Amino acid sequence: MMFAAGFGRRMGNLTKDTPKPLIRVAGVPLIDHTLCLVREINSDHIVANVHYLPDALVNxxxxxxxxxxxxxxxxxxxGGGLKHALPLLGKGPVFTTNTDAIWQGPNPFMLALSHWAPSTMDALTVCIPTENAIGHSGQGDFRLSSQxxxxxxxxxxxxxxxxxxxxxxxxIQEASFSLNRLWDNMIANGTLYGVIYPGKWCDVGSAEGIALAENLLRDTHV
Incomplete structure (x- = not known):
């Protein structure tokens, strides 16, 4: 499940007429950078949700x-978007992914698959140390135990x-809700896990992130 429905307000005028997933980074739409990684895991179903300027993504x-x-x-x-998309995704655990980041290093989907333990996990998140999270401000989202x-x-x-x-x-009965609702339940039950990504990651949530991401990609191919 590729999340592509958002308004991209932090992009300013760049998303006035273009949905954020189609903003180009190094000449390639953001969502296509993600899709390239998704295709490497040979998923049976690939779904993207659309809402803002949907015709552009349809085309x-x-x-x-x-x-x-x-x-x-x-x-x-x-959360609501994922639930709405389940008829297209099929049964069983699913990958979800944002579409506004650039990764330098191993395929994060492959990394998650290699650490997935469904007998003990309800979700496995791919996490980045703050020093390797380019364009991200703040002290991080999660703490990880030794397990x-x-x-x-x-x-x-x-x-x-x-x-x-x-x-x-x-x-969850509401139509619109965040996956944080599920995460909070999993944290309470001790079934939300994380795996550390060994490479670098760049947030392209704002216009400033585009140049940072292009620099990261340039370093990748040096």
Whole structure:
């Protein structure tokens, strides 16, 4: 599940006529950087949700393997959007991913798969040490125990990629809600885990992040 429905307000005028996932970084739409990584895991179903300027994304993905989950009239946030898209995703745990980051290092989806332990985990998040999180301000989103269990607090940055069991979605009645609702339940139950990404990651949530991401990509290919 690729989250692509947001308004991209932090991008300013860049998203006045273009949805944020189609903003170009090093000549390539942001969402295509993510899709390139997704394709490497040979997923049976790839879905992107759309809401803001949806026609541009419809045209972008026409003829591709990406199915679109339309959110209308209201945007559904991450949890509601994922729940709405489940008929397209199929049963079982799913990957979710933001589409506004650039990764330098191993494929984060492959990394998550190699550490996924469904007998003990309800979700596994890919996290970045703050010193390797380019363009991110703040002290981080999570703390990780020595066993990899997640708790709230400063420590590491959530990189936007996770494997998630979807059962808990059905206990939430609101149409629009954040996946933080599920995470809080998992933290209480000790079933939310994290794995540290060994490379670098760049947040492209704002216009300033574009140059930072292009520099990171340039360093990758030097």
């Amino acid at each position: 972008h993905f026409r003829g591709s393997e990406v199915a679109l989950s339309h959110e209308s009239p209201d945007i559904l946030e991450t 990899g269990k997640v708790s709230r607090g400063p420590g590491v940055v959530y990189g936007g990629v996770q494997i998630l069991k979807t059962d808990g979605l059905f206990g």
